[in-house]
Amino acid sequence: MRAQTLVKFGAPEKAFEIREHEIPTAGEGEVLVKVEGFGLNFADIMARKGLYQDCPPKPAVIGYDVVGEVAAIGAGVDHVSVGDRVSALTRFGGYAEYAITTKEAVAPIPKDMSLGVGLALATQYCTAYFCAEEMIQLHEGDHVLIHAAAGGVGTALVQWAKHRNCVIFGTASESKFEHIKKQGVHHPINYREKDFYSEIKAKIGERGLDVVFDAIGGKTFKKGWKLLGSGGRIVGFGASDLTGSKTPFGKLGTVLGFGLWHPVQLLTSSKSMLGVNMLRIADDRPASFQRVFRKVIEHTESGVFAPVASQEFAFEDLPKAHDFLESRKSIGKVSVRIY
Ligand SMILES: NC(=O)c1ccc[n+]([C@@H]2O[C@H](COP(=O)([O-])OP(=O)(O)OC[C@H]3O[C@@H](n4cnc5c(N)ncnc54)[C@H](OP(=O)(O)O)[C@@H]3O)[C@@H](O)[C@H]2O)c1
Known part of the structure; x- marks a missing residue:
């Protein structure tokens, strides 16, 4: 072959x-x-x-x-x-x-089913569903930040957060604003030109976010963490930022940009960090992966998900x-x- x-x-x-x-x-x-x-x-x-x-x-x-x-x-x-x-x-x-x-x-x-739609289900929608429903439960009125909101996983997360009646902040290149607004993002942010931290802080003040979905990594992760209010959770599931750095120093900058953490910080602030790698779940917890895949198909048939x-x-x-x-x-x- x-x-x-x-x-x-x-x-x-x-x-x-x-x-x-x-x-x-x-x-x-x-x-x-x-x-x-x-x-x-x-x-x-x-x-x-x-x-x-x-x-x-x-x-x-x-x-x-x-x-x-x-x-x-x-x-x-x-x-x-x-x-x-x-x-x-x-x-x-x-x-x-x-x-x-x-x-x-x-x-x-x-x-x-179109090829693109069928392909989106296995990795991107299963990742989004696992992050948003199995690792975290979104609730009505939650203030949620989704990075790369027009991407494969991002679109799935937006659709799920909309289904849960959340207030959605989404970052994307400006040319995609119309698309993400149609999907359900209330507050689109062009993070390549504006500082998403200041933009969100100005809108929500001390309230803080309930959930951040981050696959950019580096400093973006640290800023997302700072935006969380008490009870807030950040899910880290990628480091797209790494691809932008051309030198080993740049890559080290991304790694260090995440910040250094001690568990006591989590206790005292009542905030949590979660990490997701779907390959590990598929390899080590096949039954969990199958459950997630079935749910994704079910929610696609019912129209909650529309890849x-x-x-x-x-x-x-x-x-x-x-x-x-x-x-x-x-x-x-x-x-x-x-x-
Ligand atoms: N942990 C897991 O199991 C798992 C599974 C699937 C995906 N992921 C991660 O989730 C993220 C999204 O994956 P995806 O497959 O759905 O891709 P995607 O979001 O469709 O990727 C493309 C988009 O990423 C955004 N982006 C952000 N930083 C970028 C950079 N440095 N260079 C190029 N584009 C960048 C761009 O959109 P804007 O410019 O509009 O922001 C781009 O259009 C990735 O980090 C991926 O590694 C993790």
Whole structure:
């Protein structure tokens, strides 16, 4: 089978080569998917730049989510059959004509669901739902800050916070304001030109925020923490800021920017920090992942979640897809079609 293979860290056009690989075999509890298309996640940019510690050694086939047809199932798989159209979370291996994953990370989807929508469910919507509903419970009237609110995970978080009748602050590039307002953001902030801390502080004063969803990291995380009121919680689930720094010093700046913490600070301020890595959940708590995936599908069918498909690229144009995601132009899920 053909797979877009990461052979070199750096610019997308030099990083990937289409190479032949063996088609994997479905073992016990595994599902083999003939891939119709795969999704891009921000972590792919980090992996391509050599900034993602979980990435397998090169040459590597990366990719976290696929949509396609079940080609084979191993023993013990009974919720999908050969021929079903499915959305699946892969732990790498997604940028290929066939991908293998565990049964808990596969869910059937309708034949007429668009590729981009199906792809958004497995990683971005499961991450958002796990953060917002399993790690934290949002309540009516909560004041919530969502960074990169027009992105894949960001859009899902906005839709969930809207469902919970929260007051939503969302950061994004200004060109995306109309989109995020339509999704439910009450207070859009162009964090690239304005200091989101001062903007929010001016609006809410001492009240403080109830929840911050942060996947930017560095100083952005520290400022988010300072905006929380008593009982407030910040969920850290990424460090997009790392991709902006070109030097090791810049990267160190992001790491140190998070701040240094002692548990006593959490007790005395009555504020909490939570960390989420969905790969760890899928690997170590497969039943939790499956529960989350089912809920995501349920809420998509009921209309609470309405994933937004961004641009679709051809298999050979993967470098263009990477450039597009990194250029900050995307709204929702960027996808690559194989057939
Ligand atoms: N922990 C987990 O398990 C998990 C799972 C999925 C995703 N994540 C994390 O969640 C975040 C969002 O992921 P996603 O896949 O949904 O991506 P995404 O938000 O769709 O990523 C693209 C957007 O990120 C924003 N952005 C912020 N900093 C950026 C930077 N330095 N360079 C380029 N764009 C930047 C840009 O929007 P604006 O300019 O409009 O802000 C851009 O359009 C990422 O940090 C990702 O690593 C974590």
